[in-house]
Amino acid sequence: MASVGFTAFAILFLIGMVGIFLWQSLPVWQQEGWSYLTGERWFFRQLEFGILPMIYGSLAVALIALGFSVPIGVGAAIFAAEILHPRLRVPLKIAVELLAGVPSVVYGLLGILFLRDWIYSILTPFDPLSGDTLLTAGLLLGMMVLPTIMTLSDDALRGVPTGYRQAARGLGLTRAEVIFSAIFPQAWRGILAAVLLGFGRALGETIAVFLVVGRQDNVLPEHWFSLRPLIEAGQTLTSKLGGAETHIAYSDPLHWAAIVGLGLVLLAIVAGITWLAAWLMRAKEVSDAPGI
Amino acid sequence: MFRLLSTFALLLALALPPETQAQTVLKINGSTTVNLPVAEAAEILRTEQGMAIQVDTQGGSSGGLSMLGDGLVDIGMSSKHLIDSDRSKYPQVQFEEIHIGEDAVAMIVSRDVWEGGVRALSREQLQGIYEGRIKNWKEVGGADQRIAFFNKSPGSGTWEVFANWLYGSAKKAPQVSFPEVGGNEEARNKVASTRGALSQLSASWADGKRVFPLALTTEDGRLVEPNSTNIATHQYPMSRPLFLLTNGKPQGLAQTFIEFVLSERGQQLVRKHGYLSLDQIE
Secondary structure (H helix, E strand, O other), X not given: OHHHHHHHHHHXXXXXXXXXXXXXXXXXXXXXXXXXXXXXXXXHHHOEXXXXXXXXXXXXXXXXXXXXXXXXXXXXXXHHHHHOOHHHHHHHHHHHHHHHOOOHHHHHHHHHHHHHHHHHHHOHHHOOOOOOOHHHXXXXXXXXXXXXXXXXXXXXXXXXXXXXXXXXXXXOOOHHHHXXXXXXXXXXXXXXXXXHHHHHHHHHOOHHHHHHOEOOOOOOOOOXXXXXXXXXXXXXXXXXXXXXXXXXXXXXXXXXXXXXXXXXXXXXXXXXXXXXXXXXXXXXXXXXXOOO | OHHHHHHHHHHHHHHOOOOOOOOOOEEEEEOHHHHHHHHHHHHHHHHHHOOOEEEEOOOHHHHHHHHHHOOOOXXXXXXXXXXXXXXXXXXXXXXXXXXXXXXEEEEEEEHHHHHOOOOEEEHHHXXXXXXXXXXXXXHHOOOOOEOEEEEEOOOXXXXXXXXXXXXXXXXXXXXXXXXXXXXXXXXXXXXXXXXXXXEEEEHHHOOOOOEEEOEEEOOOOXXXXXXXXXXHOXXXXXXXXXXXXXXXXXXXXXXXXXHHHHOHHHHHHHHHOOOEOHHHOO
């Protein structure tokens, strides 16, 4: 009975929050329409609000983070779940979960202390403006989501019943073949869900990105696969929201609406990804064939 | 039954006020430039008179103004004059500007630029850099190094003073996109650690060890450095007043605080942090 009440409360809270965001950002949707999302220029003093560069920045940074953390994280998960001695598994799991719980501002400070200068010196042949780049933010995020991806992938792999492993070994498969031909096909949905959740976390991260991304507006590549903007400073949805503009925006209704609109877009993207991840996890349980 | 009781207890605990305040807190917010002497004054008053004071630097000068306008703080710190549009945004509020000192905005560069020979810039050169027409230090007499310009963030009093001098009015400044730095501390750190860096900074923060203040070249070719004499006599153009803002005449705790800052001890703090006290200004 109480659980029905709490569920209703949670749903109402969510609907209320989305409703308030829509209502408060209405002026900018009325003023700009779709060009709010596709516009390439954000100049708040002249009341021009186009957020495509920030969407690009958020996606670029999150994809760099995945590019770093998925191979390492999934690889480590495979090692922990399939190869590692059972007695070492628990300490490793504890260590990884501790890392996943470190507050993001600590990562941001480490980024300022070490990562910025390291990237600045490595990128010197390419003449970057400074060490604050989309690449720096992406790598920092990669280190942040690595424990999350590893832990969830590990759970996905260990969720495959031992029967599969025994049957495969019984058929004479080598250990590598067991992992990649028998276990992985069963666990890939869970691993993909883990990657998507890591992606969602990377998209929503504010402080660490704010400190090292450079916070330069209106950075967009000329063609989609141009890599140059990655070593320049950029702006993400979250770094704009975490910045100084939110403190001065509420004196102008259109500016405020544009800032709230950023939050709405971020909410929509992260919600979409979380929903996709949940759908994938559910489909896995449905297809679990009993009795093997 | 137990679950119901514990849920009820939790809700009750959350509903209780978080702390009983034995005394009212004086809240101050605003510019990182003004913050230096103000924070130290607050510490002195906390220790000596037991006052409860909170000093913060959210949003710079504009943040100080808007939080004062919204009634969230008692005193705002600002390093720029109030303009009409500021007053018209808060028609109910009667802003009082209390002058506590004077400061200047310097264009600071990193060590490699300074040692590469760039010691001064003219208004036209700065406009060229700001508008992106001048991209390399060799175009203004320095080494072959990309100009890494860090712009101050929106809301910064430092930026407004810079734009006012460069274009006559902050509103006339063109649209530009540069990497952004927040307060004075961040500006200094980023300029010190980046090659070819240039940014705007409160003159007293430019220590000449990690970051170096440029002189400005006037129309008749004179070089005016941002030192105390030139700032006090207004020969250095980018000087700006340091203000404490209140809503109406200051009363109670705010009055005590402001009287302290205007006293000789308070003005000594202003000088200690490199700014000019009221008696030094002509």
